[in-house]
Amino acid sequence: MGYKKDDNFGEWYSEVVVNSEMIEYYDISGCYILRPWAMEIWELLKEFFDAEIKKLKLKPYYFPLFVTENVLQKEKDHIEGFAPEVAWVTKSGKSDLEAPIAIRPTSETVMYPYFSKWIRSHRDLPLKCNQWCNVVRWEFSNPTPFIRSREFLWQEGHTVFATKEEADEEVLQILELYRRIYEEFLAVPVSKGRKSEMEKFAGGLYTTSVEAFIPNTGRGIQGATSHCLGQNFAKMFDITFENEKGERSMVWQNSWAYTTRSIGVMIMTHGDDKGLVLPPKVAPIQVIVIPVPFKDADTTAIKGACESAVYTLNEAGIRADLDARENYSPGWKYSQWEMKGVPLRIEIGPKDLANKQVRIVRRDNGTKVDIPSTDLVEQVRVLLDGIQANLLETAKAKRDACIVSISTWDEFIAALNDKKLILAPWCDEEEVEKDVKARTKGELGAAKTLCTPFDQPDLPSGTVCFASGKPAQKWSFWGRSY
Amino acid sequence: MGYKKDDNFGEWYSEVVVNSEMIEYYDISGCYILRPWAMEIWELLKEFFDAEIKKLKLKPYYFPLFVTENVLQKEKDHIEGFAPEVAWVTKSGKSDLEAPIAIRPTSETVMYPYFSKWIRSHRDLPLKCNQWCNVVRWEFSNPTPFIRSREFLWQEGHTVFATKEEADEEVLQILELYRRIYEEFLAVPVSKGRKSEMEKFAGGLYTTSVEAFIPNTGRGIQGATSHCLGQNFAKMFDITFENEKGERSMVWQNSWAYTTRSIGVMIMTHGDDKGLVLPPKVAPIQVIVIPVPFKDADTTAIKGACESAVYTLNEAGIRADLDARENYSPGWKYSQWEMKGVPLRIEIGPKDLANKQVRIVRRDNGTKVDIPSTDLVEQVRVLLDGIQANLLETAKAKRDACIVSISTWDEFIAALNDKKLILAPWCDEEEVEKDVKARTKGELGAAKTLCTPFDQPDLPSGTVCFASGKPAQKWSFWGRSY
Numbered sequence: 001m002g003y004k005k006d007d008n009f010g011e012w013y014s015e016v017v018v019n020s021e022m023i024e025y026y027d028i029s030g031c032y033i034l035r036p037w038a039m040e041i042w043e044l045l046k047e048f049f050d051a052e053i054k055k056l057k058l059k060p061y062y063f064p065l066f067v068t069e070n071v072l073q074k075e076k077d078h079i080e081g082f083a084p085e086v087a088w089v090t091k092s093g094k095s096d097l098e099a100p101i102a103i104r105p106t107s108e109t110v111m112y113p114y115f116s117k118w119i120r121s122h123r124d125l126p127l128k129c130n131q132w133c134n135v136v137r138w139e140f141s142n143p144t145p146f147i148r149s150r151e152f153l154w155q156e157g158h159t160v161f162a163t164k165e166e167a168d169e170e171v172l173q174i175l176e177l178y179r180r181i182y183e184e185f186l187a188v189p190v191s192k193g194r195k196s197e198m199e200k201f202a203g204g205l206y207t208t209s210v211e212a213f214i215p216n217t218g219r220g221i222q223g224a225t226s227h228c229l230g231q232n233f234a235k236m237f238d239i240t241f242e243n244e245k246g247e248r249s250m251v252w253q254n255s256w257a258y259t260t261r262s263i264g265v266m267i268m269t270h271g272d273d274k275g276l277v278l279p280p281k282v283a284p285i286q287v288i289v290i291p292v293p294f295k296d297a298d299t300t301a302i303k304g305a306c307e308s309a310v311y312t313l314n315e316a317g318i319r320a321d322l323d324a325r326e327n328y329s330p331g332w333k334y335s336q337w338e339m340k341g342v343p344l345r346i347e348i349g350p351k352d353l354a355n356k357q358v359r360i361v362r363r364d365n366g367t368k369v370d371i372p373s374t375d376l377v378e379q380v381r382v383l384l385d386g387i388q389a390n391l392l393e394t395a396k397a398k399r400d401a402c403i404v405s406i407s408t409w410d411e412f413i414a415a416l417n418d419k420k421l422i423l424a425p426w427c428d429e430e431e432v433e434k435d436v437k438a439r440t441k442g443e444l445g446a447a448k449t450l451c452t453p454f455d456q457p458d459l460p461s462g463t464v465c466f467a468s469g470k471p472a473q474k475w476s477f478w479g480r481s482y
Numbered sequence: 483m484g485y486k487k488d489d490n491f492g493e494w495y496s497e498v499v500v501n502s503e504m505i506e507y508y509d510i511s512g513c514y515i516l517r518p519w520a521m522e523i524w525e526l527l528k529e530f531f532d533a534e535i536k537k538l539k540l541k542p543y544y545f546p547l548f549v550t551e552n553v554l555q556k557e558k559d560h561i562e563g564f565a566p567e568v569a570w571v572t573k574s575g576k577s578d579l580e581a582p583i584a585i586r587p588t589s590e591t592v593m594y595p596y597f598s599k600w601i602r603s604h605r606d607l608p609l610k611c612n613q614w615c616n617v618v619r620w621e622f623s624n625p626t627p628f629i630r631s632r633e634f635l636w637q638e639g640h641t642v643f644a645t646k647e648e649a650d651e652e653v654l655q656i657l658e659l660y661r662r663i664y665e666e667f668l669a670v671p672v673s674k675g676r677k678s679e680m681e682k683f684a685g686g687l688y689t690t691s692v693e694a695f696i697p698n699t700g701r702g703i704q705g706a707t708s709h710c711l712g713q714n715f716a717k718m719f720d721i722t723f724e725n726e727k728g729e730r731s732m733v734w735q736n737s738w739a740y741t742t743r744s745i746g747v748m749i750m751t752h753g754d755d756k757g758l759v760l761p762p763k764v765a766p767i768q769v770i771v772i773p774v775p776f777k778d779a780d781t782t783a784i785k786g787a788c789e790s791a792v793y794t795l796n797e798a799g800i801r802a803d804l805d806a807r808e809n810y811s812p813g814w815k816y817s818q819w820e821m822k823g824v825p826l827r828i829e830i831g832p833k834d835l836a837n838k839q840v841r842i843v844r845r846d847n848g849t850k851v852d853i854p855s856t857d858l859v860e861q862v863r864v865l866l867d868g869i870q871a872n873l874l875e876t877a878k879a880k881r882d883a884c885i886v887s888i889s890t891w892d893e894f895i896a897a898l899n900d901k902k903l904i905l906a907p908w909c910d911e912e913e914v915e916k917d918v919k920a921r922t923k924g925e926l927g928a929a930k931t932l933c934t935p936f937d938q939p940d941l942p943s944g945t946v947c948f949a950s951g952k953p954a955q956k957w958s959f960w961g962r963s964y
Contacts, residue, residue, distance in 0.1 A: 024596055024599075024600075026545075026546050027550060027553065027595070028546060028548050028549075028550060028583060031546035031547075031548055032546070033543070033544070033545050033546065033596060034543065034544040034545075035543060036541035036542055036543060039541075039542040039543060039544055040541075040542060042542075042544075043542060059518035059521075059522075060518055060521040060522060060524075060525060061515070061516065061517060061518060061521060062515070062516040062521055062524075062635060063508075063515050063516075064508050064510065064513035064514070064515065064633055065513075065616055065618065065633050066510050066513055066633065067510075068509060068510060071509065083575060084575040084576075085574065085575060086574065086575060087571045087573070087574050088571065088572065088573040088574070089569045089570065089571050089572075089585070090570065090571075090572045090573060091569070091570040091572060091582065092567065092568065092569050092570065092620035093565060093566040093567060093568060093620065094566075100573065101510060103571070113509070114506055114515060117506075118506075123807070123809065133616070134547055134615070134616065136547065138574035138575065151546055151547050151548065153544060325605070327605065
């Protein structure tokens with residue numbers, strides 16, 4: 001690694017995603033190649049999430065990549081939100097198409113005309129669709145691997161209910177799954193909360209999200225969103241059903257998604273000057289075993305002990321692998337696997353062989369322990385669990401150290417300049433957020449609300465909004481964001 | 483079902499894919515919505531295939547959807563094959579792109595510039611990439627759900643070896659997996675073989691395939707292909723490595739794919755005038771349990787027995803479900819689940835309850851048996867295995883009955899008019915295949931080679947080509963195709 005995380009964060013990030021072999025830059029700006037070291041993490045997350053939503057009776061669908069202009073524009077607020085980023089197909093072979101066709105930036109307008117067709121009666125409800133797919137948003141600002149790319153992978157869930165209560169309940173069930181992806185799997189602390197009117201999903205009723213924070217840049221980052229669309233789309237796409245009394249009713253809808261961005265947030269959170277640091281639950285390789293054959297050592301016996309360790313760990317369901325390459329020195333291998341962020345390294349040399357032990361080195365804090373070979377599986381399990389917990393705790397402590405409660409405009413600006421995660425009493429009025437944005441515009445981007453966290457500190461009566469002086473309604477997180 | 487399979491095959495197929503809720507037609511021609519009844523089959527096939535290729539050390543990748551014109555055109559034969567079907571993005575938002583960007587019709591040209599970058603030494607080989615994704619081929623002829631659509635889902639494997647021997651070996655390993663998908667899972671008999679020079683993959687060295695046949699239309703259909711690309715792409719994209727002697731060598735490459743088309747071939751093969759017939763191994767529901775509460779029956783007890791049957795089957799790993807809807811009659815439900823092709827129906831009524839038995843009805847041949855409830859799991863297993871085997875045997879018998887060996891042009895034409903799968907002695911010359919195509923052109927499409935099967939009947943010396951009179955080299959399958 002040539003760059004330091006604390007000195008040149010942007011360059012450090014670009015270097016770490018490439019050197020760890022997660023990403024290869026592609027010859028179209030904003031598009032990236034996801035290599036196995038990234039895709040295997042994506043598959044582990046998908047396996048968890050897909051099983052959880054299947055318990056909630058979600059069904060797999062695949063809707064087309066393309067949508068006609070006419071349908072895309074049906075929901076006015078929605079298309080206003082997405083129009084500038086839509087990629088248009090206008091030709092096939094050498095012929096012009098009769099009309100341009102859009103590539104989905106998200107699939108509300110692709111799906112909902114058919115929901116209208118499929119739903120007739122209350123017996124057709126709830127309807128619960130999920131698809132794993134690619135979407136395209138042709139953005140021009142700061143393409144960054146995982147974080148902001150023109151094509152990305154995601155799941156999008158789209159559900160339809162007879163009542164608002166059912167929709168409200170599901171919004172939070174899904175949000176909890178997203179929290180688990182970040183906190184339990186990626187070891188990234190997030191805040192659950194509600195987005196402001198300005199920041200909610202275009203065309204929806206309200207948006208909830210899990211929000212992470214990157215201390216190095218002082219920026220918030222939206223981790224995943226679970227939207228209640230209310231009945232706005234139902235009106236535009238005429239999605240109604242006959243209720244139990246035989247009356248026509250309008251449905252309530254949700255949509256929710258998380259993307260490959262989650263991997264980027266994890267990298268930014270845990271990575272260090274040696275490279276990636278992977279939480280054990282998502283590490284494609286949890287333990288790398290490296291033979292350390294000093295001069296005159298019995299290399300066959302050492303290699304045998306290494307193979308045996310890998311076999312024992314694999315049998316116990318631990319993702320272990322052997323690096324037996326003969327053209328690289330042990331030291332070179334240590335650096336490479338540190339760069340790739342593997343949680344544990346096991347070294348076996350002549351002394352270890354003689355003592356019937358192995359040396360284990362933690363990636364997260366560098367501590368080394370020698371353990372008897374007979375305790376291998378048990379000790380490795382304890383260490384992996386410990387790393388997983390330590391990464392989350394450490395990240396939480398760093399994030400929490402950045403949170404500042406403010407009450408005045410001057411304190412707000414000071415905290416913003418200081419790259420803090422700002423908790424501010426707010427009147428919750430759209431005009432005031434617009435005003436804050438206008439007043440903080442600049443090279444680094446304007447400040448905005450990240451979310452109003454569900455977990456609210458006490459708000460003494462009489463507290464006023466930091467920006468407008470009106471009575472404060474809630475504490476909200478503010479800051480710059482990705 | 484309004485149409486009969488034997489009378490109006492095309493209309494029957496469209497009706498069955500829609501009525502069984504596999505497909506919804508979309509408002510862009512040639513694009514289709516895949517509903518859960520199709521996607522769950524796709525997921526079952528994917529689970530099998532992905533696990534098998536991971537045993538072969540394939541790694542998951544995701545390459546971009548887009549490719550620049552410049553790179554797409556690098557391999558001349560390749561682009562000639564795909565150019566007429568490429569969809570082009572020319573605009574984002576309201577702005578024209580600087581240069582049009584193609585949507586991948588397949589990913590050779592997307593991937594191989596990076597293979598060139600990643601591969602330096604023999605130690606970087608073999609390189610084995612697989613991705614599950616969508617591709618777009620903007621075809622204008624006869625869009626048909628699953629069989630020919632403008633966007634479809636597939637896996638594409640791309641592998642790189644130091645030697646031709648390794649590449650040759652893998653081509654056949656993968657072809658065998660494709661055979662297993664068709665024969666073991668979809669119960670569709672296929673022939674393994676080699677494609678002719680005219681029909682091979684554009685830019686490749688040779689193509690192998692599994693070929694199915696649809697007796698109703700007398701058309702062959704390519705089930706999946708495993709290509710050896712030789713060194714053609716390696717030359718164009720400069721993919722070389724330093725071998726063990728320190729010399730620069732050129733790599734050998736394969737690519738291989740199967741698509742959602744496989745589901746369409748299955749439907750065409752097994753479906754009947756009542757709808758789908760699903761092979762148990764891929765049926766999302768293998769057993770549907772339906773309460774049959776005659777007047778005055780103890781409906782609570784019947785429903786309890788049904789729930790218990792479903793529970794017992796699920797616990798045994800059998801995909802069983804209960805249809806407890808009260809607003810539909812048992813008869814209506816029978817028809818609906820027959821339409822959806824569920825392999826076994828279990829009916830439980832008062833008499834069954836009294837006799838501690840259940841009635842089981844097979845979808846494939848309609849036979850009914852009453853079995854003691856205590857034997858449920860064992861008997862259902864036997865029946866499901868029996869149906870799986872019976873579907874393949876029946877399809878094989880029907881397919882085999884269509885095979886005709888011919889030796890002269892007149893016999894060839896007669897067999898073609900009779901919608902047979904034609905096995906013909908052939909000189910294996912490209913000019914002769916072109917000539918056969920020209921001479922058979924017509925409303926139904928020209929005849930062409932389907933494959934030269936690996937399983938070759940005896941070819942007596944002196945046998946001549948049916949079309950050219952030159953010495954025959956091999957027996958090849960000929961016919962019209964999808």
